[in-house]
């Protein structure tokens with residue numbers, strides 16, 4: 553297998569790296585790409601606009617929608633290079649990874665013309681309003697109701713865990729329009745103006761201390777007909793398009809950067825002696841390193857099939873499961889290697905508390921984008937050929 557860049561990707565990589573070097577600071581160990589405070593969001597919008605003006609936004613989107621019409625491999629190259637710089641990519645993740653590609657695939661001309669340009673140039677931030685208190689893994693069970701009225705729909709219900717909803721301008725909303733229809737058939741897909749009367753957003757404080765996601769309450773919110781995507785009852789089909797783009801985007805962005813961890817492992821001491829001299833530490837570091845190499849190779853396989861337009865199948869689930877487990881393992885050892893100082897946080901801690909943040913944040917990786925148990929279900933059925941679970 554030849555993992556080197558083809559000449560065109562090597563040229564693109566050099567171009568991307570030179571542009572990033574001229575427009576951003578190199579990433580340092582303490583850099584965290586957070587999209588949480590108003591200042592983070594202003595920075596995220598400015599960065600999106602800067603990218604757009606330079607032609608780096610919407611790399612894989614069709615040119616007629618303001619994108620660059622490039623192949624997925626170019627996006628991978630961009631993401632690999634951007635990971636080396638302190639750039640705020642997080643604010644526009646849902647907009648460019650989920651909302652835009654969904655509207656390119658399933659939106660009508662009006663929706664595409666209204667919504668795609670502001671996503672690319674930094675004007676409109678989007679969030680995903682799918683999960684509910686009783687519908688997460690079992691997403692087709694959403695109970696938020698949309699009732700037909702003159703000129704549109706009235707929506708009431710509650711969503712939860714919605715990343716960035718507290719600053720988003722628009723949301724991708726899955727709601728039930730036909731309670732009498734079979735579970736999957738009764739859903740519809742709407743584009744929701746987050747400033748519409750009746751939308752209340754309450755940030756949820758996470759274990760890291762961040763307020764990254766939210767509860768969203770919808771109280772008789774009016775959504776005009778023109779913001780229904782597809783036909784009534786098409787919601788499940790279109791939600792699956794969004795989820796496929798989410799899986800693909802997560803695979804493109806999945807990487808385990810061990811540089812800071814290895815540096816810490818080399819420098820750490822236990823009872824005054826180098827931690828790296830201990831058999832149990834060496835064993836765990838070696839195991840983590842090996843798993844990271846295997847994960848990277850698996851990810852290349854997943855990305856190759858996505859780039860060829862074929863489904864990676866259960867390999868995507870294996871990558872998601874192993875990636876989340878590895879991030880948790882790195883977090884645990886990074887904090888443990890600091891001994892009692894591992895209990896410190898923020899400015900008092902090693903590297904400004906980056907390991908502590910990563911350690912706590914890693915828990916969410918086992919849940920977001922499909923939980924460990926759901927990935928195991930998929931692997932057991934599609935790879936191991938075990939019988940389907942009973943509903």
Ligand SMILES: Cc1cc2nc3c(=O)[nH]c(=O)nc-3n(C[C@H](O)[C@H](O)[C@H](O)COP(=O)(O)OP(=O)(O)OC[C@H]3O[C@@H](n4cnc5c(N)ncnc54)[C@H](O)[C@@H]3O)c2cc1C
Nearest residue numbers: 680681682683687688689713714715916919920923925926
């Ligand atoms: C960081 C983060 C960001 C998120 N951002 C968004 C967002 O922007 N928009 C949005 O809509 N949602 C978002 N989510 C929600 C996410 O999609 C859900 O948390 C996820 O789908 C799991 O659903 P749930 O939380 O309802 O858990 P549940 O589905 O209730 O699961 C609870 C537990 O039961 C297990 N379980 C469930 N079903 C089965 C089964 N059939 N077999 C075995 N075990 C099972 C699960 O694995 C889990 O351990 C986010 C979540 C996180 C952690």
